[in-house]
Structure formats: structure tokens, C-alpha cells
Amino acid sequence: MIKHVPVLLVAIPLLAAFMIPMIGMVNRTARTVVGVIALVMILAASYYIAGDILVHGRILYYMVGSSNPEMLTEHGLTFPIRIGLKIDPFSLFFIIMTTTLVLIFYVFSTQYIEENERKNYFTVLFITMVAGMMGLLVANDLFTFFVFLEILSISSAALVAFRTERKHPPYAGYKYMFVSAVATSFFLLGVAFLYAQYGSFNIDYLKEAIRGTLLDKIAIVLLIIPLAMKSGVVPMHMWIPDTYSEAPAPISAMVKLGSLICLYGLFRISFSFGMSHAHVSYPLGVLFIVFGILSMFVGVTQALVQKDVKRLMAFHAVSQVGYMLLGMGVGLTVVKSGDASFALFGKVAMIGGLLHVVNNALYKGLLFLTSGVMVRHFKTRNLDAMHGLAHYDVFTTVVFMIAALAISGIPPFNGFVSKIIIYESVFQYNPVLTLIAIFVSILTLASFMKVFYSAFLGMPSSRRPMEQPVLVKCSMFVLAVFIVVIGIYPQGILKAIIEPAVNALINF
Amino acid sequence: MSAIVLYVTFILLLTIGIIALLFKRNLIKIVLAFNILDSGINLFFIALGYRENAMAPIFTPAPLDSVITMVLPTPQALILTNIVIGFATTALMLGVSVLTYRNNNTLDTRKLRGVEEYD
């Protein structure tokens, strides 16, 4: 059964999503349970294959619809004719992260979103969003990648506009859909340029065939810019604040996870097509570093002046993407340079960048969930109107402190580990970049001090204390535990998952 | 070589779409602009698989010659997918703009800009 796992990761959520409208007509509890079952199944599947891939170094290939799905080409051909799926350590790292986090967010949303018939559609769109993410992560075919990118963005856009009775969410959904539609159109244009030359969509085949001509460079730019746009890199970040602040809290976390998965696509495509020639990989790496520095700086300076708690967190999301791009960009600039600099610091920078991806997903998800709890308690998003939550909600205060200290890079938590790895390795490439990164980190701490001071400290508000539902508390607690565990014992995840992932990306 | 007009039309459609996307302020017009852009890309993809004096890749109506020339089938299949996706995007964007109008009484992006209220 292990050979079918790549397709099952996509097909199980899709099957659940297709059946939910029929089940929801009969029983609402059954509908929620079906969603949980589907998510638990893909979680189990991803852990089931983890040992085989990480320890034995096996790479799972799957040709959908072929009579021998593990064989890349049929009938003695030199090129694949069917849609290829592939799981290597790099995608497995993202798959494990995604399946774990979506289950937590789903559990959070079961009690956070009020129960009515509309929640049927919420559940459907949530599960299709997961299917879109899994499709992006397993796809080894550019057009399939495009289709699942659309699935992810259309379901996210609808969920962003979930609270239609309020004034702004529909427009936020429109904005997100507009940005996604334009981005994916240009992505398709890039796919067309590659197809015109090589007659194939398979990423592995194109990687071998690509020659680094002018058309290839145009195609690579057309593939990379849309993905950078979807992951919220600075010159293209205009959709982020509205989208994250208007969506319900679990959906903000999910959209954030979706943008990290677009970042996966960015890395996968740039390392596949850029690695073959040094005159492609070096400018790409420099582009990543420039994007990264811009994102870090613009994101955090915008966040400092916000008074809306969710907008503030949205701008921090922009700023955090910069760290990952910085780490991966430094790796990409030196990977083909030929001297010892890659072994010296390039690989370490990439490890730091990837570790920051999972850390960021954890604490950013937790921050969005706590912001949902805060907004629900105070009935407003304005920080000036919030005060004194710490007096009666100790649990939320503690998890918020954990997340805020983690995002600012304070030692016992996971943000510190990845940031210090990035600082040290980037320092050997260029000390100025490290200085900027440390400065941004300090500003992040300042901005979260502001949130903590105004929302949690101060006089207790006159509102009646509200007890959080048990599943809401549970999901936040699990995220906090992950943050602390990775912060105290990072060697485990570094050795087990991230090093094989980086090796797979380089030797891919 | 007169078929180069297909590529030129593609570029024109794409440029018109982008200009309208950037300069139009009405939400409905932006949706239309996106549709123009999308059809430009569809045209480009189909043109990539075009062969002169070839027929559609369907054997039922094919002539009984010894050699038949056919256009490439994959772009056609993919464009079918992209048309459906474009339709879905359009439907969702129009639906959301209906709601935007009901909540804000305007479709003008200049008036919609800025989410200042913290509700």
C-alpha cells in the first residue's frame, strides 16, 4: 500500500469533501467527524512513509493511471506521458508539517466557528483547501501544480470572505482572489513557455532537458514571480494585511500555511530549474536575498505602526517570510560557486531557512489563533480598546507569551534556534545582512511588547470573563508544546528531517 | 507565416487585460479584464499546438487517407481545464463583488480602500 500513498494524500481529502454535502444533509456531527477522519488518515499516511523516506532514502514516484505506477516511463519511452507525483525528503518535510498543522487548525475551528448549516460549506472548503495543499506538495508536474494552486486559492478566497454579514470580508476575499487569479494566469504562461520548447510538464524531465536559453529564463521568471506573489514577498504583499485580518482566525492560520506551501513551490522550482546552470542560480539567489531583506524590513516597520491586532500579525507574517528567503537565497547563490563556501555556510543557511519555515508555521499559527480568542473576547480588533485580559484568561496569556517570545527570537523557544542558525551562516556571507536581520528581530520584539502591554496588562475590562471551549484550548496547547519542544531540543528535527530535506533539494 | 497573427493577438489581449487590470477602478470591470487576460493565455496555449493543414485529433470524422496530420491534443485538453478554472474564478469574483456592493454601496476601489474599522 505504501506505493499508493502519494495519490492517497490527495484523494482521501477530496473523497471526504465530495461526500460532506450529502452527509451534512443527514447529520451535522457526522460531517465534522468525517472531516477529522480524513485529516487523521492523511496524517497517519504521512508518518507511515516518513521512516522509509528519511531513513532509507527512498523516493516515492507515482504515475497516476499507469499500469505500473512506480515506473517513470512506459513502453520504453524516454519521457513520461502521464502525471507524475513524487515524494522526496524535501516535500515530506512540508507534508508532515502540513498534515499536523491542518488537523490542529481543524480541531480549533470545530468549536470556534458557530454551528449552523453554513458550517457544512465551511467544512467542505476547509477540506478542499487541505487537498489543494497536498496536491501542491506531491505534484511533480507543472500543470497539476497549477490546478492545485487554483484549488488552494479559490477555496481560501471563499473562506476569507466567510463572514459575509460584516462590511469588509467580501472585499478582502475579492482582493485575494484577484491577486491569486492574476498570479496563476502568469504561472500558466510560464508553463506554456516551457511546454513549447520541450513538450512536457514533468519537473524531473524538464530539469534534465532545460538548456538555460533566453526562453528558459523568461519561463523561470514567469514561474517564480507568481509564486513569490502568492507567498507574500514584499513588492507583491498588498493583499496580505486585508486577507489575514478579515478572515476568521483558523482561516488566517490556514492561509498563512498556504503561503508557506507556495514558498515550497518557489524553492522547488528555483532549485530544479536554476541548479543546472551557475549563471541562472546566482542571480536567482541574489533575487531571493533582495526579496528577503525587503520583506523583513518593510514588514516589520509597517507592523510597528498598526493598531489593529490582526493587521499587526499579518505584517509580521510578511517580515518572517524574509528570513526564510534570506537563508535559502544565501544557499542558492553559493551552491554552484565551486569553492568551499557552500560546505562552509551555504548549507547551514539553507537548514536555518527550512527550520524557520516550520517554526514560523507553528508560532504564527498560534498567534493567529490567540488573536481570534482576543478578538472574540473584546469584540474589537483595536489594540487601544483592549486591556487586562491577563486578569482572567491565564491560559491565553501564557500561550501568547510563548508565541510572542518565539517570534522575537528569545532563547528557550524555537524562533531563537532558526534565527541564530541564519545569523551565523549569513554573517560569513555578508555581515551587513545579519545586522539587518538582528535589527528586524529587535523591532519584532518591540512590536509584540506593545501588543502584550495593551491587551493583556492594565485594568481588567468590565466584560464578563469568557471560558474558552475545550478543543480551542487543546489545539492552542498542542502548538505551544511543539514550540517549546523544538526550542529545547532542536537537534532531533534538524537531524531527522531537515538535513535529508536540504540534501534532497541540492542533489535533486 | 501569416499565422504569426495568433501570437500577436495573444500579446495584444494580454496587454489590454493588464492595462485594464491596472487602470480600471470598478470591480466588475476588473473581472472582465481578468477574463480578457485569461483568454489571451488560452489562445497562446492553443497556438502552441497548432499545425498547418492539420485536423482535430479525433479519428471519427478523419478522412481515409494514408497519412493524416493532426494538431497536438494536450494543449486542447489543458485549455479545457483552464476554461473551467477561469469560469470558476469569474463566478466567485462576481459573487463576492455582489456582496461587496450590498455591504458598501459602491464598487469603486478608491472608495473601498482602507479597512479602518475594527469590527
Added chain:
Amino acid sequence: MRLLSVVAIVILFGFLFVGILHLHPVGEALGNSEVLQGRPELGIDINGVSTMDDYFLRNGQIETKSNNIVASVVFDYRGFDTLGEATVLFIVVSSISMLFFTFLKSKSIVSAGVPPAGQFPKIESRVITFGSFIMYIMILSFGVYLVVHGHISPGGGFQGGSVMASATALLLISFLITRHMQRTRKIFSFFESLGLTIFIGLGFAGITISFLYNFLAHTSTGFGRIIAFGPNQGYLISAGILPLLSLAVGIEVFFGLSLIVVTLFHVSGVKDTNSLR
């Protein structure tokens, strides 16, 4: 800002212009253009096949037993994309239902131009109702024809399904199904899910070999009927699971698009929006 936009457009224009100058000329697509006929042996022939499309043109008919190569690409070779595409449609139908939820639940809904139950609509006349009923049957049967013959002639699930959904729009504008809106929506939603479940169920049916494996095409009777290479009149029962997938997609598209049309028609009749907030 305006200047920046102009510069961006000019750069993009130049970018694409340089791109198409380096592309192959229109009409000279990759690969060998000729499909040779009169091959006596019925096996996969990869001599002179240099690209994916060449392979489809020369061997698609023998391998998938479908005359329509586009259909075999859509449903067989790239069936996974088609699953994704059907999912996109499903998502947008669910989104529209979710977004207009408050509109559909509101008690104060008066559909556009429709009088309360028990009264004759003002526009209703024998010509309109009878005429649209006749047209409804004709459009529907044309759509069914397109769906069922998708593997033989141009057409298929998506095209036929959207033709059928246009018949629903005809019923709406001739006021035949404006009442019982909730029940109509429930039935449509049920059948839409059913169509998709059939599609993915057919995918799972071949999971012993691989997902979406065309297991019926590898028998030699029934849906696996052997078809000679080259032009032929085509058989309705052929091409393995392609007609079944096409039918499933047809059901999904028909009911999904009808649901969108019905919902948006319903919403357009809601006059009093302030009561919905």
C-alpha cells in the same frame, strides 16, 4: 504610481515580445506531424515518437480505445488534472452557497418578478411556458448527446454539462421552477456531490493497480472493445472507463452550474438587504 504601472506594462510587453520571437513559428509544433495509417499490428508503436503529443496521437486510440484523442488525454492520461478541475467547480458551487447563505435563509425573500404562491404570474403565457418546455427537452437531450458521445466525437462531460445547465437557466427565466427553491437547491446539491463521488469512486476502483487506472480498457469485450487504428465510425460502448467518467463529470457540471444559476437568480430577487445584516 501611474508612471510605474506604465513602465511595468512596457517591460512586460517587451519581455513577451522577445519571448515569442524566440519561439517556434506558429503552425510548426514540436514533433512529427504525420500519423501514419494502415498499421496492421495492434500494439504500442514508439518508432519515431519524440514527444508526449506524438505518443498520444499514434497510440492513444489503441491504448485507451477511444476515437477522440482529446478525451483520452483529458480523462485517461491526465485524468488527475480533470479530477482537480471538477474539484474547482465543486469548490465554487460550495463557495457561492456559503457566501449567499444569509440571503437564501432570509424569510423576506421575494424572487424577481415572481408573485406569491397561488397567483398567476403576470408574464406567464401558454406560448412561453409550453415553448420553453419544448426547448428545455431539446437542449437537455443535446447536452446528454454531447456527454454520452464524448469519447467518439467532440464534446464530453464539461461541454455537455454546461449545455444542460443552460436549460435550467431557460426554466428560470420562464418562471417554471421559481417556487420550491430550497428543495431544488437541496436536490441539485445532492446530485452534484453524487457525480463527483462516482468520479473519484471510479478512480479508487482501479487502486489495486493505480489510481484512475483505466481498468475496463484492458479487457477485450464490452467497454474494452478493440478498435482498429485509424478512422472508424466509433462505438458507444468502448473506451473503458472514459464514458463513465464523462458521465460523472456531466452530472456534476449540470447540477453544479444549475445550482449557481438558481442561487444567483434567487439572490437577485432579494430587495431588502439591510434586514440581512
